[in-house]
Amino acid sequence: MATTRPDEAALRKQLVQGLQEDLAREYKALIQYIIFSQKLDKAQYMNIADQLKEHAHQELDHALAVARQLDYLGVYPVHTPKPIEVSEDNEEMLWADLRGEDDTINNYRERIRQAEALGEIALAEILKGIITQEQDHQIDLATALGVVPDSRLRPEKDDKKGKK
Ligand SMILES: [Fe+2]
Numbered sequence: 001m002a003t004t005r006p007d008e009a010a011l012r013k014q015l016v017q018g019l020q021e022d023l024a025r026e027y028k029a030l031i032q033y034i035i036f037s038q039k040l041d042k043a044q045y046m047n048i049a050d051q052l053k054e055h056a057h058q059e060l061d062h063a064l065a066v067a068r069q070l071d072y073l074g075v076y077p078v079h080t081p082k083p084i085e086v087s088e089d090n091e092e093m094l095w096a097d098l099r100g101e102d103d104t105i106n107n108y109r110e111r112i113r114q115a116e117a118l119g120e121i122a123l124a125e126i127l128k129g130i131i132t133q134e135q136d137h138q139i140d141l142a143t144a145l146g147v148v149p150d151s152r153l154r155p156e157k158d159d160k161k162g163k164k
């Protein structure tokens with residue numbers, strides 16, 4: 001039987017904890033997209049409202065995929081979403097979703113590195129498929145708001161518009 005080095009056990013624990021947080025973020029994204037796809041009401045945002053419905057379906061798929069991986073790793077998936085943001089204001093709804101996608105993408109980048117470091121290749125591949133869709137979500141939202149999609153390249157003055 002292969003022996004597990006202590007540092008590998010610690011890395012594995014970090015990976016699992018990270019995936020649990022990722023799942024909680026997927027629940028949050030799913031709920032916000034369900035609500036905001038119905039609540040956006042400005043004529044200029046009708047196109048993005050339809051895109052949000054698509055995002056909701058994809059977030060559900062992501063949640064199922066992450067939960068399956070957690071089960072595979074022998075842990076019970078979390079059941080509580082990250083705190084949901086709500087608003088009646090069209091721009092604030094879109095910013096709440098964009099900030100969520102920024103955060104989600106940064107976390108999946110880290111998770112892919114952790115999975116690869118542990119030789120969890122299938123997990124890394126699944127997460128790469130998910131992050132590709134998250135970047136599409138980020139592009140849709142940033143385009144609707146007229147800002148740069150990649151949060152690392154987004155001017156601070158634009159980012160501030162999204163802060164309450
Ligand atoms: Fe997602």
Ligand SMILES: [Fe+2]
Nearest residue numbers: 029101134137
């Ligand atoms: Fe997303």
